[in-house]
Amino acid sequence: xxxxxxxxxxxxxxxxxFGLIRRVTENMPxxxxxxxxxxxxxxxxxxxxxxxxxxxxxxxxxxHFRLDWSTPVQVGRKAVAVNLADIAAxxxxxxxxxxxxxxxxxxxxxxxxxLLEGVTAEAGRVHAGVVGGDMVRADHIMISITALGDLGGxxxxxRSGARPGDxxxxxxxxxxxxxxxxxxxxxxxxxxxxxxxxxxPDPPYAAGPxxxxxxxxxxxxxxxxxxxxxxxxAECSGVGIDVQSxxxxxxxxxxDVGAALGADPMHWVLTGGEDHALAATFRSLSDLPEGWxxxxxxxxxxxxxxVDGVPYDREAGWRHWS
Amino acid sequence: xxxxxxxxxxxxxxxxxFGLIRRVTENMPxxxxxxxxxxxxxxxxxxxxxxxxxxxxxxxxxxHFRLDWSTPVQVGRKAVAVNLADIAAxxxxxxxxxxxxxxxxxxxxxxxxxLLEGVTAEAGRVHAGVVGGDMVRADHIMISITALGDLGGxxxxxRSGARPGDxxxxxxxxxxxxxxxxxxxxxxxxxxxxxxxxxxPDPPYAAGPxxxxxxxxxxxxxxxxxxxxxxxxAECSGVGIDVQSxxxxxxxxxxDVGAALGADPMHWVLTGGEDHALAATFRSLSDLPEGWxxxxxxxxxxxxxxVDGVPYDREAGWRHWS
Numbered sequence: 079x080x081x082x083x084x085x086x087x088x089x090x091x092x093x094x095x096f097g098l099i100r101r102v103t104e105n106m107p108x109x110x111x112x113x114x115x116x117x118x119x120x121x122x123x124x125x126x127x128x129x130x131x132x133x134x135x136x137x138x139x140x141x142h143f144r145l146d147w148s149t150p151v152q153v154g155r156k157a158v159a160v161n162l163a164d165i166a167a168x169x170x171x172x173x174x175x176x177x178x179x180x181x182x183x184x185x186x187x188x189x190x191x192x193l194l195e196g197v198t199a200e201a202g203r204v205h206a207g208v209v210g211g212d213m214v215r216a217d218h219i220m221i222s223i224t225a226l227g228d229l230g231g232x233x234x235x236x237r238s239g240a241r242p243g244d245x246x247x248x249x250x251x252x253x254x255x256x257x258x259x260x261x262x263x264x265x266x267x268x269x270x271x272x273x274x275x276x277x278x279p280d281p282p283y284a285a286g287p288x289x290x291x292x293x294x295x296x297x298x299x300x301x302x303x304x305x306x307x308x309x310x311x312a313e314c315s316g317v318g319i320d321v322q323s324x325x326x327x328x329x330x331x332x333x334d335v336g337a338a339l340g341a342d343p344m345h346w347v348l349t350g351g352e353d354h355a356l357a358a359t360f361r362s363l364s365d366l367p368e369g370w371x372x373x374x375x376x377x378x379x380x381x382x383x384x385v386d387g388v389p390y391d392r393e394a395g396w397r398h399w400s
Numbered sequence: 401x402x403x404x405x406x407x408x409x410x411x412x413x414x415x416x417x418f419g420l421i422r423r424v425t426e427n428m429p430x431x432x433x434x435x436x437x438x439x440x441x442x443x444x445x446x447x448x449x450x451x452x453x454x455x456x457x458x459x460x461x462x463x464h465f466r467l468d469w470s471t472p473v474q475v476g477r478k479a480v481a482v483n484l485a486d487i488a489a490x491x492x493x494x495x496x497x498x499x500x501x502x503x504x505x506x507x508x509x510x511x512x513x514x515l516l517e518g519v520t521a522e523a524g525r526v527h528a529g530v531v532g533g534d535m536v537r538a539d540h541i542m543i544s545i546t547a548l549g550d551l552g553g554x555x556x557x558x559r560s561g562a563r564p565g566d567x568x569x570x571x572x573x574x575x576x577x578x579x580x581x582x583x584x585x586x587x588x589x590x591x592x593x594x595x596x597x598x599x600x601p602d603p604p605y606a607a608g609p610x611x612x613x614x615x616x617x618x619x620x621x622x623x624x625x626x627x628x629x630x631x632x633x634a635e636c637s638g639v640g641i642d643v644q645s646x647x648x649x650x651x652x653x654x655x656d657v658g659a660a661l662g663a664d665p666m667h668w669v670l671t672g673g674e675d676h677a678l679a680a681t682f683r684s685l686s687d688l689p690e691g692w693x694x695x696x697x698x699x700x701x702x703x704x705x706x707v708d709g710v711p712y713d714r715e716a717g718w719r720h721w722s
Contacts, residue, residue, distance in 0.1 A: 118490070119620060120549070121454050134532060212458050214464070238440075
């Protein structure tokens with residue numbers, strides 16, 4: 079990024095929509111699933127299964143990210159990651175994404191190209207093509223992504239298949255992004271490991287299809303917080319879920335951050351969103367694929383989610399528009 | 401909509417994301433292509449062709465629409481229509497859409513439900529399911545849509561297949577939305593036919609697959625203006641295109657509006673965007689399906705687009721960020 083971000087010499091207004099799209103899409107590698115990439119009215123993507131999995135999630139500047147906290151690359155990666163995690167949570171493998179990007183006219187071209195560099199990098203981690211997009215003018219940066227995926231002949235793993243007696247398990251990090259947010263909110267920039275977790279999640283994409291193959295009965299990605307998202311799963315399945323807190327090891331790094339900030343790190347683990355771990359239910363402990371660990375069990379009652387048998391008494395998870 | 405739009409009693413902040421999603425999605429009809437609709441991490445849509453066509457386009461309040469000019473229902477319809485036209489321009493049939501909606505916390509719930517009513521209505525015109533979405537907070541309303549479609553075994557009709565000797569043809573309205581914008585910009589609200597064309601286009605969705613079946617060699621939807629979009633087609637195909645102006649009948653209504661405003665209605669026809677007509681090339685006149693009419697021819701030179709053999713000398717089409 080240059081020294082004079084809004085000087086007009088290299089802003090999105092100066093280069094224009096078509097010039098920017100050309101700059102961004104030329105030399106962009108495409109996987110074999112991309113049958114027709116960017117540059118036409120629409121893209122064509124392979125859907126070998128005969129079904130396509132689709133999800134959309136948007137990030138807004140000042141609401142979901144701040145460019146004084148995150149680099150444009152990190153924001154682009156995060157915007158893709160939250161979508162790919164949803165594809166994984168159905169047990170599907172991502173095939174492609176499309177990107178709608180809104181930004182002010184005086185946005186430096188470099189911010190846009192770096193955002194899209196992040197988009198391309200994160201999609202590339204799972205060999206998903208960036209197959210299309212739209213660029214529009216707005217007062218703030220907003221990046222809206224739709225991800226598509228393929229089920230490989232398997233049924234989708236929904237939120238509604240959990241049954242009493244099932245084991246509840248998790249794969250991926252819990253509480254890290256929330257700890258990172260607490261650090262950033264107080265004006266600190268370290269420890270980098272938790273701060274970077276807030277800037278960009280690292281969802282265990284491959285664990286979704288692996289869980290589906292292993293017979294997961296229900297699955298969800300942890301975007302709002304473990305208890306909140308298990309609540310969605312419990313509600314959709316018409317069951318209760320009890321989490322055993324002694325199964326949830328609080329990572330040493332989060333213990334340290336909690337001590338430094340005077341906060342309870344277990345609260346981050348139980349209610350922190352934005353890490354996009356996967357939570358799923360399995361018929362038995364022996365079904366759990368590598369990387370998954372048990373954290374609780376499914377009960378018959380529709381009593382929602384409890385921790386060690388009792389309701390958790392602190393506000394659980396992230397509420398939008400609050 | 402109530403009398404006190406920002407009173408807080410029935411705003412998106414008060415009802416919350418999950419309440420709003422529940423209110424919008426319950427009782428929403430789904431076509432048979434929707435294998436798993438809203439309410440899970442992602443949707444599952446039939447892709448019988450083994451390929452899926454995907455496109456995304458976003459509308460921003462104050463840039464692409466104004467709520468003092470259009471009703472929320474019209475904005476919702478327009479946001480879908482611009483995407484469905486892109487699917488049609490590939491020769492595909494729309495199957496589904498996902499919607500990311502950003503709005504301020506104090507947006508009346510009714511505005512959101514009416515927007516989504518428009519979204520559902522326009523998607524319903526082509527039996528496409530509204531299969532998923534996201535709602536986020538932002539300073540202005542932005543609606544970002546991704547549409548998916550099915551090619552029914554046909555090759556996609558790209559922008560790059562036009563060959564010298566082909567006939568250039570159009571299906572749908574030209575210049576109406578531009579005339580409507582001129583009327584609205586001067587503070588008028590009639591004639592309603594042109595004003596409504598600006599508020600919400602009426603693309604000839606079925607004409608896209610019909611053109612593909614009839615052997616169209618290239619196709620594009622007219623979103624930026626006839627000359628501008630034929631320019632994209634000519635560039636991608638490496639050909640020149642000449643438009644015969646006497647083939648473009650200016651509708652009487654546009655003649656009247658032009659006379660009233662002191663504007664040249666042919667300029668609207670040649671350069672006005674947002675009607676989302678379809679423009680395509682065919683091997684011969686006899687290939688044109690019902691509703692398509694010839695407007696010019698493809699030449700060998702890469703001289704871009706001419707009108708009656710000469711370059712058109714007024715600024716052609718809509719430029720973003722200008």
